[in-house]
Amino acid sequence: MAVVSETIDERTTLWSRMRVWLRKNYGEVPLFAWLVGALVAAIIEMLVGNPFARLIGMPRGPVLFGFLIVLKTPLLIPPAILYNLVIYIFPTLLVARLLGSLSNRIAGWLMDRSVILSTLIHLGLLYATLHIWASFNDYRVLVVKLILLAIMITLSLNVVNGYMGEFSCSHPGFMAMGAYTASILSVVFFVDDSVFGPAILPPVLGQFAFPLILIISGLVASISALLVAVPSFRTRGDYLAIISLAFTFIVKSLIENLEIVGGPRGMRGQPDWATLPVVFVWTMLCVWVINNYVRSTFGKTMNAVRDGEMAANAMTINTRRTKMVTFLFAAFWAGVAGGLLAHVLRYVNPGSFGIQKLAEVLAMVYFGGLNSVVGSIVGAVGFNLLSEALRPLELYKWIIIPIMIILIMIYRPTGLIAFTEFDVKKIIQPRNRDREA
């Protein structure tokens, strides 16, 4: 008995000591310094990652923080930990510590100039970090792209399922609409194809027309969302879930029977336009627009509809309009994400937009947290990283991930980070403001 309590004691003291130390040294470090630290770590990895990995007994720098390699050869656990410490954690901590007060001044100065400028600089740093980290290996580029797309999809579903409290299952359908629209547009106009004939416009223009193509795909998805939105005026809960699920199946069957787009064989030949910067810019745009949408007065009416439709109606909220606009808005972003996905994989087939996709998207939303932009980002990044990192476990992955989701549902029924506001200003502001004031 005594022994047990002693170890627990020791543990808590160690833990609390570490927390005190972290708070003392890092409590006032702003995001700016962390980003610079991460950037430095990424640069260090680019310069010495591979030789260092070989030195400590790994064939080359691990791609996903060593998860993939460790799960195949557990002997490499110590080198993988060492690699993460030396290449990522120490440099980041060191730079963040050294830059702490200086970056507070920079962040403060930027904030005073303009919030937009400050945000853009932070985003630039984030992109630079991602870019350098990903350029270490093309596999990372793909993983980052898929994660960014997952963020868009999760966020747009969260608008309907979290903020408006409906249970919509039509997201794979919207994505399929977007993916096929974007594929057809880019193949018809900019690619010499055996089915659609020679390119109508010079392929050089394609890159510039790509944003337009994506917007059109989003709009097509929105228009198709009308099919779900109209019956959704009358139904809620389970019934809406069934209607929207039916929509997903209708879209899938429709494409399977459309010979011109390849039917079940799918369609290939999309040009390589969805590069990392393109996907990054679209994702950030999506986060920004959706965050503003849900924080606007109109966005608040969604919450009102969720919490009591009749009450909302009585308070002069046009619930029909709210539902309609929200559905179309969410579908738009799902369509854009679908269009990007088609160009990342450079192949689409209707089979990818079925129940499995739906389960994945729903899992990301509920894993991250309802009614929360941060939650969706955390959900999408966490779920995808985990899913990618645990892939070497094969079958056991499909035991571990569902168990985690069940545990989250038990202990945090609304998800990891639910019902929070995403305030960019709060995140990028300097951390020593209170003391100065």
Place this chain on the structure above:
Amino acid sequence: MRKSFLVVSITASLVLAILLSACGGAAQPVIKIGVNAPLTGDIPKVGEGTKYAAELWLEDIKNAGGLDVGGKKYQVELVIEDNESKAESAVAANTKMITQDEVLVIVGPQASKQAVPAGEVANNYETPMISPWSTNPNTTKDRPWVFRACFLDPFQGPVVANFVTEEFGFTKAGVLYDVASDYPKGLAEFFKKAWEELHGPGSVVAYESFTTKDTDFSAQLTKIKDSGAEFIFTPQYYNEVALIVKQAHQLGWDKPIVGSDSWGSSELIPLCGADCYGLFFSTHYAAAGATGKTKEFIDRYNAKYGYIPDDVAALTWDAFGLVQQAIQNCGKITGDIKADRKCVRDALAQIKAYDGITGKMDFTQGNDPVKCAVIVKIDDKGEFTFYKSVCP
């Protein structure tokens, strides 16, 4: 505290810098072969067959002390990645194997919905890839780096049509296929075309479809029965075949039902039972009554894993044989992965007569092999026996 942290970090980085400058030296290159298989997801049995065949092949190489290339023995390593039967994961797995593990060749993915996008990756990174089982023309079309080990549907459709005409002398065909799955749909179309070329337009008297995961086919089967069809061609997977055949017999259908290579699974007979006895299908190889190398492979596989290998395993085995042949024909492994991949691709494209367990293959006329198909009869013991061989 802060000072000590700084001191430790700086010394650590200094020590590292010194150590890093001292490191170097190259070992004997290891030949890495990637396997992109659906170990989880919709078709785990396919993934299992792929993995087992790959491991069996590796065992041979290990027993021989390595792969003999140009008089030198090289160690071989398999990198097996699970593609979860998803297009995204197949692309991610291929990218990872090519850029991170630096595999020389990739074997897989099996199903076309993963092989088409994964082939794009392999082709872009100039890494030879050989899909044992994918029948979608898009997989290898305009892709010099992507090969396959099986024959294509445009070949298999006419094979079945000719066989039925010669064997039974029928003129009216009924077709039942899954419209939502690319393999059955493609094959059904090629069969229809071939049949109508032989017997004139309208000779396919019933062309009925259903959607994946349907389990009741009585409506379609009744239509086929009433249409006066003399046999049913159904290019479906084993689980659906069992249902279709049983339901057809329950409706009083007593004429032949003919199938395609997707029937050739070890699960067919346990599911279908006596209903399937006496039926024919076209496939890549016949397990029962096999001789020579084929028998040797089947016996070893059966002894090790406890069941007769299906066509996926056999084709994967052949894909590995092709890879081995190509590496050996290439003659040297330099360790420069780019040059080695190019060498292996060129060697693979020049293979003229590879004698595999699923037949002789010729790659000199493009990346799809020219090879023979086998017509298999399910005998009264439920074994897949060789009936005849049809060559292009």
